[in-house]
Amino acid sequence: MSPIVQARGLCRRFGQRWAYAHIDLEVAEGERVLLIGANGSGKTTLLRSIATLLQPSLGQLSLFGMDPKTHCIDIRQKIGLLSHMTGLYEDLSAADNLTVFGRLTGSGRVDVREVLERVGLIDRRDPIGGYSAGMRRRLSLAHLLLRTPQLTLLDEPFASLDPEGVAAVGKIISQMPGTVIMASHQVQQAAAISNRTVLMESGQIRWMGPATNAWSAWRSSQVGEG
Amino acid sequence: MKWFHISAVMGVSLLCIGHGLGLFVAPPEAMMGDVGRILYVHVPTAWVALVVYLISFGAAVGSLWFGRLTWDATVRASVEVGVVLTALLVFQGSVWARPTWGVWWAWDPRLTTTAIMMITYVAILIMRNAIQDSPRRLVITAVATIVAFVDVPIVYFSVKWWKSLHQDHSSPDTVSDPMILPLRLAAIGMLLLALGLIGARRKTELDRLNQEVDPASLPEPIEALSVPGESE
Amino acid sequence: MSPLTQSAHQVLSILKKDLLIEWRARTRVLSLLCFTAIILLLFSFAVGPDTATLRRHCGGYLWLSLLFCSTAMLSRSLRIEEESGAMDSLLLAPISPIWIFLGKATANAIELFIIGLMTLPICFALCDVAIADSAWRLLVIIALGSAGLAAPGTLFATITERIQGQVLLMPLLLFPLVVPMLLAAVKSTSLILTGDLMDEGGDWLTLLVFFNAMYWPLCGVLFERVVEV
Numbered sequence: 152m153s154p155i156v157q158a159r160g161l162c163r164r165f166g167q168r169w170a171y172a173h174i175d176l177e178v179a180e181g182e183r184v185l186l187i188g189a190n191g192s193g194k195t196t197l198l199r200s201i202a203t204l205l206q207p208s209l210g211q212l213s214l215f216g217m218d219p220k221t222h223c224i225d226i227r228q229k230i231g232l233l234s235h236m237t238g239l240y241e242d243l244s245a246a247d248n249l250t251v252f253g254r255l256t257g258s259g260r261v262d263v264r265e266v267l268e269r270v271g272l273i274d275r276r277d278p279i280g281g282y283s284a285g286m287r288r289r290l291s292l293a294h295l296l297l298r299t300p301q302l303t304l305l306d307e308p309f310a311s312l313d314p315e316g317v318a319a320v321g322k323i324i325s326q327m328p329g330t331v332i333m334a335s336h337q338v339q340q341a342a343a344i345s346n347r348t349v350l351m352e353s354g355q356i357r358w359m360g361p362a363t364n365a366w367s368a369w370r371s372s373q374v375g376e377g
Numbered sequence: 378m379k380w381f382h383i384s385a386v387m388g389v390s391l392l393c394i395g396h397g398l399g400l401f402v403a404p405p406e407a408m409m410g411d412v413g414r415i416l417y418v419h420v421p422t423a424w425v426a427l428v429v430y431l432i433s434f435g436a437a438v439g440s441l442w443f444g445r446l447t448w449d450a451t452v453r454a455s456v457e458v459g460v461v462l463t464a465l466l467v468f469q470g471s472v473w474a475r476p477t478w479g480v481w482w483a484w485d486p487r488l489t490t491t492a493i494m495m496i497t498y499v500a501i502l503i504m505r506n507a508i509q510d511s512p513r514r515l516v517i518t519a520v521a522t523i524v525a526f527v528d529v530p531i532v533y534f535s536v537k538w539w540k541s542l543h544q545d546h547s548s549p550d551t552v553s554d555p556m557i558l559p560l561r562l563a564a565i566g567m568l569l570l571a572l573g574l575i576g577a578r579r580k581t582e583l584d585r586l587n588q589e590v591d592p593a594s595l596p597e598p599i600e601a602l603s604v605p606g607e608s609e
Numbered sequence: 610m611s612p613l614t615q616s617a618h619q620v621l622s623i624l625k626k627d628l629l630i631e632w633r634a635r636t637r638v639l640s641l642l643c644f645t646a647i648i649l650l651l652f653s654f655a656v657g658p659d660t661a662t663l664r665r666h667c668g669g670y671l672w673l674s675l676l677f678c679s680t681a682m683l684s685r686s687l688r689i690e691e692e693s694g695a696m697d698s699l700l701l702a703p704i705s706p707i708w709i710f711l712g713k714a715t716a717n718a719i720e721l722f723i724i725g726l727m728t729l730p731i732c733f734a735l736c737d738v739a740i741a742d743s744a745w746r747l748l749v750i751i752a753l754g755s756a757g758l759a760a761p762g763t764l765f766a767t768i769t770e771r772i773q774g775q776v777l778l779m780p781l782l783l784f785p786l787v788v789p790m791l792l793a794a795v796k797s798t799s800l801i802l803t804g805d806l807m808d809e810g811g812d813w814l815t816l817l818v819f820f821n822a823m824y825w826p827l828c829g830v831l832f833e834r835v836v837e838v
Contacts, residue, residue: 224703232697236694237693238697239693240695242630242633242689243629247629247633251629252702255622255699257610257618257702
């Protein structure tokens with residue numbers, strides 16, 4: 152079976168700076184890939200390119216066997232993204248936001264209550280503009296759960312969460328069907344629910360290996376070994 | 378010597394001949410006298426400015442269609458030359474208006490829409506300079522240039538649509554015979570000069586854009602990490 | 610659901626979403642209305658107590674006020690999409706950018722139309738005018754003028770919200786472009802208020818329709834290129 156994600160020589164430039172370069176990556180169906188790396192190592196930019204929101208400057212990218220330049224809508228129907236930002240409207244409540252996006256995604260009748268309960272936001276009716284960082288994260292996850300994408304991209308899913316929240320989100324992610332690519336600084340928690348790890352440094356892939364070696368790889372990159 | 382050098386030299390030569398004929402050989406204009414000789418500068422500038430904006434429009438469409446930097450460089454070059462020509466046009470118009478209408482500026486539709494058109498394209502250049510990302514800059518410049526071009530036919534037809542102090546379009550039907558040759562020479566000269574300037578500017582811009590996205594500027598591939606405990 | 614029905618459904622959903630957001634934050638609409646009223650007042654102060662001049666140029670003051678109001682309104686309309694990454698969510702829904710544009714530009718046109726209607730009584734009072742011709746025609750002019758501002762305005766607001774630190778670019782790009790449309794709106798409004806003896810109103814109305822017919826499809830197609838880059 153052909154890989155879900157196939158990247159060859161992928162590079163992306165912003166002005167004078169290369170955000171990522173020489174990216175060769177294949178992700179098979181059902182894999183759980185963890186991206187780790189320091190801030191500014193290119194993880195977010197790479198995830199956005201895989202999500203078809205940012206075109207690479209050089210190289211080839213194939214998603215579900217399709218070219219994102221020509222099959223954008225078809226690919227996006229199969230992708231879900233949890234990004235740094237909430238991706239929702241600050242002036243609307245959590246329930247309003249999910250109802251709006253439930254209609255827009257064509258998910259049919261969405262049980263907004265059930266989704267909010269899963270992420271622990273059931274009692275809030277105020278606009279999300281006043282939410283804390285942790286609540287925003289949980290709401291973004293709720294937004295993602297409106298659909299069941301074949302490829303889920305998660306950018307720092309554990310950011311701003313307390314230990315209870317981390318455990319709950321970890322459980323939700325482990326139960327997600329399909330393929331998952333996740334970028335996270337919480338190396339140990341994320342590696343526990345992944346099967347492969349990719350270490351990025353200065354926009355390039357420096358190491359790829361089983362998730363069980365993720366922490367060792369991270370430590371090695373930090374102390375300058377290898 | 379590149380094609381645009383030749384075009385510019387030919388353009389300047391024809392302009393000299395055309396303006397020379399217009400200033401010293403052609404008869405004075407029937408109503409405006411010698412003041413009317415600015416016709417040989419002003420009218421070609423107006424025609425060529427509109428042609429240059431048409432080139433920018435075509436290049437912008439090409440930019441969006443093909444996504445290549447050559448088209449993007451052509452858009453920038455033609456917009457810049459167009460802005461310079463339009464600024465000259467407005468200046469020449471003022472110089473002509475003073476002895477003719479008694480004012481440096483009149484709220485005439487053609488004058489007003491020409492000034493507006495110049496501001497639009499200046500805004501596009503300002504906007505372009507504010508965008509660092511090459512693909513985004515290409516697309517946004519092209520989009521803005523296409524939309525701005527909508528203004529150009531409105532400028533051209535403004536004389537017909539609104540009551541105007543400005544005289545009607547100059548053409549071989551409205552201009553007497555002795556004036557046609559210097560006018561044509563000046564127009565062709567101005568066009569060749571404009572094309573030469575566009576070509577030269579396009580080259581410098583293309584060199585700069587290519588340097589930005591030059592794969593040779595890619596970082597060296599990073600050394601792989603060796604993780605303790607992993608087998609060789 | 611057929612593709613056409615689904616697209617119509619998406620456009621309507623985006624339109625409803627935008628109107629819901631404006632309803633939830635309706636003090637903002639009041640602020641825009643006050644802003645428009647202040648500009649009208651400033652025009653009156655600048656002209657002075659010359660009622661004949663005020664009456665003659667009432668259409669111009671009305672549309673200039675709406676134009677200034679539109680820059681604040683349109684910038685805001687696109688900022689709510691960019692500030693929290695909601696535009697990415699819309700694209701990944703997935704919704705074609707053309708339908709996103711249709712929904713948002715229509716919502717912007719409706720909001721401008723409402724502000725225009727609410728500004729009319731203020732304008733009539735300050736300039737001492739009344740409707741000399743058909744009131745329905747005036748409504749159509751305000752609708753077409755609002756739509757003519759909303760389409761290119763939505764496109765340019767999208768462009769400029771993605772360029773950091775360039776707040777002035779939106780009016781700088783939009784104002785020159787909409788001048789011909791604005792002229793048609795001003796002329797046709799003035800004829801409604803002062804009387805149309807030469808029966809020129811129809812021509813200006815045709816121009817307004819023409820501008821809308823040109824701007825909406827063009828801006829819709831170009832919007833897709835802008836958001837996808």
